[in-house]
Every structure is written in C-alpha cells, then in structure tokens.
Amino acid sequence: MKTLIVIGGSASPKLSARVSRLLRCRLVRPELKRFPDGELYVRIKADLRRRHVVVVQSTPAPQNDNLMELLLLLHTSSELGARKITAVVPYLAYARQDKRFKPGEAVSLRTVARLVESAGADELITVDIHEEHSLDDFTIPARNLTAMPLLGQYLKRLRLKRPVVIGGDQGSEPRAKMVAQPLGAPYDYLVKHRITPTRVVTKPKKLDVRGHEAIIADDIISTGGTVIEAARILKRQGAARIYAVCTHGVFAHNALKRLQRAGITVVSTDTIEGPTSRVSVAPLVAQALA
Numbered sequence: 001m002k003t004l005i006v007i008g009g010s011a012s013p014k015l016s017a018r019v020s021r022l023l024r025c026r027l028v029r030p031e032l033k034r035f036p037d038g039e040l041y042v043r044i045k046a047d048l049r050r051r052h053v054v055v056v057q058s059t060p061a062p063q064n065d066n067l068m069e070l071l072l073l074l075h076t077s078s079e080l081g082a083r084k085i086t087a088v089v090p091y092l093a094y095a096r097q098d099k100r101f102k103p104g105e106a107v108s109l110r111t112v113a114r115l116v117e118s119a120g121a122d123e124l125i126t127v128d129i130h131e132e133h134s135l136d137d138f139t140i141p142a143r144n145l146t147a148m149p150l151l152g153q154y155l156k157r158l159r160l161k162r163p164v165v166i167g168g169d170q171g172s173e174p175r176a177k178m179v180a181q182p183l184g185a186p187y188d189y190l191v192k193h194r195i196t197p198t199r200v201v202t203k204p205k206k207l208d209v210r211g212h213e214a215i216i217a218d219d220i221i222s223t224g225g226t227v228i229e230a231a232r233i234l235k236r237q238g239a240a241r242i243y244a245v246c247t248h249g250v251f252a253h254n255a256l257k258r259l260q261r262a263g264i265t266v267v268s269t270d271t272i273e274g275p276t277s278r279v280s281v282a283p284l285v286a287q288a289l290a
Contacts, residue, residue: 003050003051003052003083004023004025004026004051004052004054004289005025005026005027005028005046005048005051005052005053005054006019006020006023006025006026006027006028006054006056007027007028007030007044007046007053007054007055007056007073007077008020008027008028008029008030008056008057009030009055009056009057009058009066009069009070009073010032010057010066010069011057011058011059011060011066011069011272011273012056012057012058012090012270012273013029013273014270014273014277014280015056015058015090015270015271015273015280015281015282015285016056018270018280018282019054019056019088019282019285019286019289021282022282022283022286023286023289023290026046028044028045028046030042030043030044030045030073031043031044031045032069040065040068040069040072042069042072042073042076043076044073044076044077044080046080047080048077048080048081048082049080049081049082049083050081050082050083051082051083052082052083052084052085052086053077053082053084053085053086054085054086054088054289055070055073055074055077055085055086055087055088055121056088056090056285057069057070057073057087057088057089058089058090058091058271058272058273059089059091059092059093060091060093060248060250060272061250061252063093063094064093066093067093067112067115070087070089070116070119071115071116071119072119074087074116074119074120074121075119075120077120078119078120079120082120084122084123085120085121085122085123086121086122086123086124086125086289087116087121087123087124087125088125088126088285089116089124089125089126090126090127090269090270090271090272090281090285091126091127091248091250091271091272092109092112092126092129093112094108094109094111094112095109095112095126095129095130095131095134096109096130097109098110098130098131098133098134098137107137109134109137110137113137113138113139116138116140117138117139117140121140122140122141123140123141123142123143124138124140124141124142124143125142125143125145125285125288125289126142126143126144126145127144127145127146127147127247127248127269127271127281127284127285128144128145128146128147128148128219128220128247128248128271129144130219130220132144143288145281145284145285145288146175146178146247146284147247147269147271147279147281147284148175148178148179148217148247149178149179149181149182150269150279150280150281150283150284151179151217151245151246151247151267151269151279152165152178152179152180152181152182152183153182154245154267154278154279155179155182155183155215155243155245155267156182156183160183160213161213162211162212162213162240163180163183163185163212163213163215164180164185164186164187164188164207164209164212164213164214164215165177165179165180165183165185165186165187165188165215165217166187166188166189166190166204166207166209166214166215166216166217166230166234167187167188167189167190167216167217167218168189168190168216168218168226168227168230169189169190169191170189170191172189172217172218172219173187173188173189175217175218175219176188176189176217179215179217179245185215186207188204188205188206188207189204189205190202190203190204190205190230190233191203191204191205202233203233203237204234204237208237208238209234209237209238209239210237210238210239211238211239211240212239212240213239213240213241213242213243214231214234214239214240214241214242214243215243215244215245216230216231216234216242216243216244216245216264217244217245217246218244218245218246219246219247219248220246220247220248220250221244221246221248221249221250221251221255221259221266221268222250222251222252222255223252223253223255224251224255224256224258224259227244227259227264228258228259228262228264231244231262231263231264232262235263241265242262242263242264242265243264243265243266243267244259244264244265244266244267245266245267245268246266246267246268246269247268247269247271247281248268248269248271248272249266249268249269249272249274249276249277250272251274251276256274256275256276267279269281270282
C-alpha cells in the first residue's frame, strides 16, 4: 500500500487511524484552523503526487462545517496531484433528503453529490445509507457498506443468554436479520394489530420476547423516540433487557440520555465517533480499499 495515503478529517480521527493501520499506509493529519471571521483553513502537508488518496471524513453535526472540510480536503488533494481520490464518508449528511417530498423542496443529497464530485472525488464509500438507491444521484462509482454483521459479532461477544433481534418495522427486517445471523438468534419486526376499531396493539409479528434480551436494530438513531417507544412495547411483553444497536448514533436533542434513562443499552459504530461507538467500521472500509 505504498501508493496509498489516508487523510483523516477532524470528524473521523479514530476511524481514519484504524483504517490506515489496517492498510499499513501513511496517515496524514491536515492542519485545520479558523480564520477570525470563522472561515475554515485547511493545509495538507504531504506530497500527494501520483498517490491514491483516501479522505476519511464523516459529516455529522455540525454537518455544514464537516461537509465543507470534506470538500476542501478533496479539492486540495486534487490540486496537489493525487492520482486517485476516494471519499470515505461513513455518515453522509443530507442523505435522507433524497427526493422532493413536497413541491419546491431542495433534493439536498443531489446537491451534495454534485459538490463531492466537483471537488475531485473519483469514488465514494459510505456506510448504511438510509436508502441504497440514493447513491444513484452520484455519477462517480459509489459503494454502500453495511455494519450490521459487525454489530451482531460485537453482541455475540457479550454472551447474551436468549437474544432476539427486532426491527422497528417491516422495512428494517433485513437489518435485523444481518445482526441476528452472527448471534444465531431469531429475528422479527414490530407490526400493529388492530384488536377493535379503536384499539391497536403493537408487537413482534411472530416471536414471543418474554424472558429474552431484545435487541432493537436500525441504521440510525436520531431523536430516539421510535426506539424508546419500541422498548416500552417490548418491556410490556416481558423482555428481560433491551439493547439498541445502530450504525449511526446521531443522538439529537439529548437522545442518548433519554435512551439511557429508559433503561436501554445503546451500541453504535464509529461512523459518528462518540461514547457508544463500541464497533469500528474500519475493517469494512479497509477491505473495500484493498
């Protein structure tokens, strides 16, 4: 990997170090500072000529700052003579605004795609984007990796006695399945059952969670409201303990504290680095780059 250089953005210091270590290549920390008016200053102190440059920079909050840093790192790498530039953006800002839900709305992901491409990226790697078809907005090669099996492998090491993995709805069933497979555990998803014209009960479609450790699996936890409500339902049905695992721990508006107060053990990855980042996606990224 002598021709490979990893540039670690400020939002992904641990992940970029882990990727460079697995690939046995040089890690470059760019010089970053603020001008008095708040504008971002970026300097890459490395010879990038004819190198394959991998810019690792996630774009969680503050999204616009992290996105601007990503664009500056990409464009500077291009101007410094990089042979190929791979943008590794584990958490891609604006990915959920991938279509026009109401007339006149900005399709924000489309704009982000154009910016990343015009800044010089030759390819994009992201992790558990909300809708994989969203990558169709990119004209450069774009790959989506999934951390769900890694989350399952982490849970396996906890030696849970009777785990069962639950998706919040039918759409999340494939993610629940991928988490469950390394555990050798059953999986299911929550559905609403109408008992009477005025009474609706939400419960797993086919599994009984009584006495089990229930693991709620999703790609992203933002406000946490959906997870907290699912946990309440599973507790009422006799679950012994509740875990919530996700790729992207956004945790907006004190969501993590509310999840913990609700008695939920939370596990996330380092796509967004934080206190619940127990699982690293570095092996996925390194394998994709090898």
